[in-house]
Amino acid sequence: MTSEELQKIENFLRRTFNSPTISVRMRPKKDDSAEVYVGEEFIGIVFKDEEDGDYNFNMAILDVDLED
Template sequence: MKPEEIKKLDAYFKRTFNPQFVVKARPRKNDSAEVYAGEEFLGVVYVDDEDGDRSYNFSMAILDVDL
């Protein structure tokens, strides 16, 4: 993802969910970014660019010990 795209996603996550959310670029990956709540890793947001329609998919695993 381009830096300006990550900035837009960062603003969206802050506005929609929590101001402490941070979206960061992933090392050696250009199709996704990592999402954190402060320093805690939450999940990965993937970009899907199919037929010129760009969309995003957020994936977050929840461990049973965290429930």
């Protein structure tokens, strides 16, 4: 993924989730995906589908995160 793609995805996620602290960062040794953070907390990965050019955001929600 190019830096231009990362910026577009970051802008989209910030608008969608109304959160200016979301950042999208390149992954070491990977060019088909990027890491998504809120502040310094890792929350998921964005993958690029090379066949159709779409992107897929994958976020795991851990059981311990749901506890009050």
